[in-house]
Amino acid sequence: EIVLTQSPGTLSLSPGERAALSCRASQSVSNSHLAWYQQKPGQAPRLLIYGASSRATGIPDRFSGSGSGTDFTLTISRLEPEDFAVYFCQQYASSHTFGQGTRLEIK
Amino acid sequence: QVQLQQSGPGLVKPSQTLSLTCAISGDSVSSNNAAWNWIRQSPSRGLEWLGRTYYRSKWYSDYAVSVKSRITINSDTSKNQFSLQLSSVTPEDTAVYYCTRGWGYTSWGQGTLVTVSS
Numbered sequence: 132e133i134v135l136t137q138s139p140g141t142l143s144l145s146p147g148e149r150a151a152l153s154c155r156a157s158q159s160v161s162n163s164h165l166a167w168y169q170q171k172p173g174q175a176p177r178l179l180i181y182g183a184s185s186r187a188t189g190i191p192d193r194f195s196g197s198g199s200g201t202d203f204t205l206t207i208s209r210l211e212p213e214d215f216a217v218y219f220c221q222q223y224a225s226s227h228t229f230g231q232g233t234r235l236e237i238k
Numbered sequence: 239q240v241q242l243q244q245s246g247p248g249l250v251k252p253s254q255t256l257s258l259t260c261a262i263s264g265d266s267v268s269s270n271n272a273a274w275n276w277i278r279q280s281p282s283r284g285l286e287w288l289g290r291t292y293y294r295s296k297w298y299s300d301y302a303v304s305v306k307s308r309i310t311i312n313s314d315t316s317k318n319q320f321s322l323q324l325s326s327v328t329p330e331d332t333a334v335y336y337c338t339r340g341w342g343y344t345s346w347g348q349g350t351l352v353t354v355s356s
Contacts, residue, residue: 166342178344187344
């Protein structure tokens with residue numbers, strides 16, 4: 132099973148700042164089959180990025196994904212108030228597994 | 239736009255079978271380019287993929303190792319829906335259960351909190 136480790140656990144930033152969230156895999160994720168999700172309290176997660184770097188439909192261009200192999204990053208270029216939430220990575224190359232999440236909170 | 243609507247009980251007794259259904263609108267359960275998943279989320283286990291079903295000239299299902307001996311995911315083409323059955327539940331199976339579409343999950347059901355308790 133591919134284990135995904137996200138860091139940091141909590142990230143405290145201010146609106147307008149840039150956020151970089153890391154997801155590291157225990158083995159290579161083939162074909163960059165990696166996705167990122169945003170989850171707000173009481174809601175289902177929402178797909179942001181698939182294929183490591185492709186934005187899902189309707190996702191603002193301030194969200195971008197990068198990386199390959201075992202190291203992946205979600206970058207939010209300029210934080211908006213609605214971006215403060217929990218973010219998960221997921222791999223779907225070998226079965227499906229999720230990271231434990233990064234909480235992005237307002238500083 | 240694909241929408242998924244979940245139904246099923248929110249309370250299940252220990253040792254019984256948890257059953258949930260996910261009705262699909264905007265797509266077909268027998269689509270040749272979709273897969274239909276069940277996921278759960280709990281504070282102790284985080285997000286956990288349970289299994290999926292999909293149609294590629296015939297039906298396939300595959301399951302997470304952690305629940306493989308207890309899980310069945312079926313499809314019902316007449317109702318355009320798919321279902322989850324998880325047998326011999328314990329309190330550790332208490333979670334919010336979601337149905338989803340795809341590999342990167344483009345569509346999610348609304349979630350069902352299932353509590354395992356006597």
